[in-house]
Amino acid sequence: MTPTPQSAPPDAFPDAPQRELFSRRALLRWGAAGGAGVALGPLAACAGPTGAPGPGTLTLGLNRSLVSLDNKLNQFDAAVTVQRAVRQALTRIGPGMKPQLILADQFEMTEPTAWTVRLREGVCYSDGSPVTADDVTTALKMYSEVNGSFLLGLFPEMPTVEKTGDRTFLLHTNKPVPVLDRLMANIHITPAAANRPEELQSGLGSGPYRVLKANSGAGEYTLGRNPKYWGTRTRIETVRVRFVPEESSRVVALRSGELDVVDTLAPDSAEQLTGLPGVQVEETSGVRMCQLFYNFRKPRGNPLADPRVRRALTYAIDGEALVNDVLSGLAEAARGVVPLALAGAVPTGSYAYDPGKARALLNSLGATDLRMKIIWESGEFAADTSVMEAVVDMLKGVGVRASLQQFQPGGDILTWRQGRAGDWDVIGNGYGSPTGQALTMLQGMYGGTAAKERTRDAFMGYVVPHVERQLTTASTQVDDAERTKQLAAVQKAIWDTWPSMWAFAPKTLLARRTRVQNLSLLPINSYDLSAARLEG
Numbered sequence: 001m002t003p004t005p006q007s008a009p010p011d012a013f014p015d016a017p018q019r020e021l022f023s024r025r026a027l028l029r030w031g032a033a034g035g036a037g038v039a040l041g042p043l044a045a046c047a048g049p050t051g052a053p054g055p056g057t058l059t060l061g062l063n064r065s066l067v068s069l070d071n072k073l074n075q076f077d078a079a080v081t082v083q084r085a086v087r088q089a090l091t092r093i094g095p096g097m098k099p100q101l102i103l104a105d106q107f108e109m110t111e112p113t114a115w116t117v118r119l120r121e122g123v124c125y126s127d128g129s130p131v132t133a134d135d136v137t138t139a140l141k142m143y144s145e146v147n148g149s150f151l152l153g154l155f156p157e158m159p160t161v162e163k164t165g166d167r168t169f170l171l172h173t174n175k176p177v178p179v180l181d182r183l184m185a186n187i188h189i190t191p192a193a194a195n196r197p198e199e200l201q202s203g204l205g206s207g208p209y210r211v212l213k214a215n216s217g218a219g220e221y222t223l224g225r226n227p228k229y230w231g232t233r234t235r236i237e238t239v240r241v242r243f244v245p246e247e248s249s250r251v252v253a254l255r256s257g258e259l260d261v262v263d264t265l266a267p268d269s270a271e272q273l274t275g276l277p278g279v280q281v282e283e284t285s286g287v288r289m290c291q292l293f294y295n296f297r298k299p300r301g302n303p304l305a306d307p308r309v310r311r312a313l314t315y316a317i318d319g320e321a322l323v324n325d326v327l328s329g330l331a332e333a334a335r336g337v338v339p340l341a342l343a344g345a346v347p348t349g350s351y352a353y354d355p356g357k358a359r360a361l362l363n364s365l366g367a368t369d370l371r372m373k374i375i376w377e378s379g380e381f382a383a384d385t386s387v388m389e390a391v392v393d394m395l396k397g398v399g400v401r402a403s404l405q406q407f408q409p410g411g412d413i414l415t416w417r418q419g420r421a422g423d424w425d426v427i428g429n430g431y432g433s434p435t436g437q438a439l440t441m442l443q444g445m446y447g448g449t450a451a452k453e454r455t456r457d458a459f460m461g462y463v464v465p466h467v468e469r470q471l472t473t474a475s476t477q478v479d480d481a482e483r484t485k486q487l488a489a490v491q492k493a494i495w496d497t498w499p500s501m502w503a504f505a506p507k508t509l510l511a512r513r514t515r516v517q518n519l520s521l522l523p524i525n526s527y528d529l530s531a532a533r534l535e536g
C-alpha cells in the first residue's frame with residue numbers, strides 16, 4: 001500500500017527548512033485563524049429567535065441555509081436529515097450503509113434490467129391522500145429535468161415506471177443498474193399534481209413531520225408532528241430549524257442550551273465542546289471527499305489542460321501540515337479518488353509534498369508565472385477559509401500566484417461551477433456518497449459525457465472518454481466480484497488524470513445536548529430525525 005504523506009520517509013521532503021518555517025509560523029497562523037473563527041462570540045450573532053427550546057421542542061442549528069425542503073439541488077448532508085423528516089423515498093440508507101425499505105415493502109431485482117417494487121400498505125401524505133405509483137413516475141421525471149442536479153449525476157440512467165397493480169410497479173432500465181435500490185433512496189416522493197422540476201417550497205410529504213412555518217429566505221422552519229403519519233409516532237412534538245452561519249455563534253448557542261444539535265463542526269469547535277457538562281460530541285468515519293478540484297473546461301493550450309501540470313501543482317501542497325495543523329488531525333489525506341470507507345473504493349496513490357519538484361516540473365513544462373483563481377462556497381467543509389489561505393501561501397512558495405473568491409451559501413456558485421458565470425481554475429468542493437458505494441460517487445464525479453457537458457451537468461467539466469467507458473461497463477455489471485475488479489481499474493485510470501490538486505476525507509462531527517437521545521450519526525453525515533427523543 002502506498003504510504004500516506006503522514007508516513008512518508010523524511011527524505012521525501014528535501015526542503016526541510018521551508019517546511020519547518022511553514023510549521024512554526026504560517027501554519028500556526030492559519031491554525032489560529034481557524035480557531036479564531038470558533039472563539040466564543042456574542043450570542044446576538046445567532047440568527048432567528050432566541051431562548052432555550054421548550055421541553056417538547058428540538059432545535060437544530062445548521063451551518064448552511066436550508067433554502068427548501070426539497071433535495072433536487074439542496075443536497076448538503078444536514079439538509080437531507082430535515083428533508084427526509086418531511087418527504088420520504090422508497091428506500092433509505094441506514095446503519096451499516098445498508099438500504100432499508102421505507103415507502104416500499106418490496107424492492108427486488110427480478111431481472112437484470114427490472115426491479116419489482118410494492119408500496120407499503122397505508123402509506124399516505126400529511127393531507128391523508130395515498131402515495132401512488134403515479135407519484136413515483138412524476139418524481140423521476142421532475143428530478144431528470146433539473147439542470148445542474150447533484151443527484152442526477154449519480155444515476156447511470158433514470159428508470160421508468162410500469163404500473164402492474166394498485167400498489168405494485170416495475171422500475172425498468174435499458175442497462176442493468178445493480179445499485180438502483182440505493183439510488184432511489186434519494187428520490188423523495190411528492191404528490192404528482194404538486195410536483196415541479198424546480199425545488200419545491202411547499203412541505204407536503206409522507207414523513208413523520210409536516211411544515212408548520214417556513215421562511216426559506218432566512219433558512220428557518222418549524223416542523224410539527226404529522227398526525228396522519230402512517231408509521232410509528234415520533235417522540236418529539238416540534239422541530240425548529242435555524243440557519244446560524246457563524247460557527248462561534250453555534251458553539252455559544254449549544255453551550256447555553258439555545259440549540260440542541262449543531263452539524264459539521266470544525267475540529268477546534270469539537271475540541272471546545274468535548275467534555276463539557278450537558279454536551280456530547282459525536283464522531284464517525286466520513287464518506288465525503290473534499291478536494292481542490294481542477295476546472296476541466298480549460299481549452300487546449302491552457303496549462304491546466306495538461307495533466308502533467310496538474311500533477312506538478314500537487315507537489316506544492318503540504319497535505320500533512322493541512323491535516324495536522326489546520327484540520328487538527330480530524331481528516332485523512334486522500335489515497336484514492338473517493339474515500340476508502342466506501343464499498344468498492346481502492347487506494348490509488350498519495351499526495352506528496354515536494355516544492356522543489358513542483359518548481360522543476362513547472363519549469364520543464366513551460367508553466368511558469370502561473371496565476372490561478374480558487375473559488376469555494378463558505379461552509380463547504382470545516383475550516384475551509386483557513387485551508388484556502390494556507391494553500392495560497394503554499395502555491396506562492398513555488399512561484400504560483402493564486403487569488404481567492406468565496407461565495408456565501410445560497411449564492412450563485414452553482415452557475416460558476418457550471419462554467420456559466422466566470423472563469424476559475426480550482427474549486428474547493430465537497431462531494432458525498434449518499435449510497436455508501438464508491439460506484440455512485442465515481443459515476444457522479446467522473447462519468448461526464450459530451451451530452452452531459454452540453455447541459456453543464458458534467459462535474460466541473462470532467463469529460464474523459466476512456467474513463468467514462470470504463471465506468472459505464474462497471475456500473476452495468478451485475479456480478480459483484482467482477483464489478484469490484486472493474487471499479488478498481490477505473491479508479492486507477494482516474495487518478496492518472498490528476499483531477500485534484502489535493503483532497504482529503506474529513507471525519508464526520510456533530511454535537512448535541514445530552515437531553516437529545518437516540519441520535520445515531522451515520523457516515524453519510526445524516527441521522528433519522530424521527531428516531532430521536534428528548535429527556536428533560
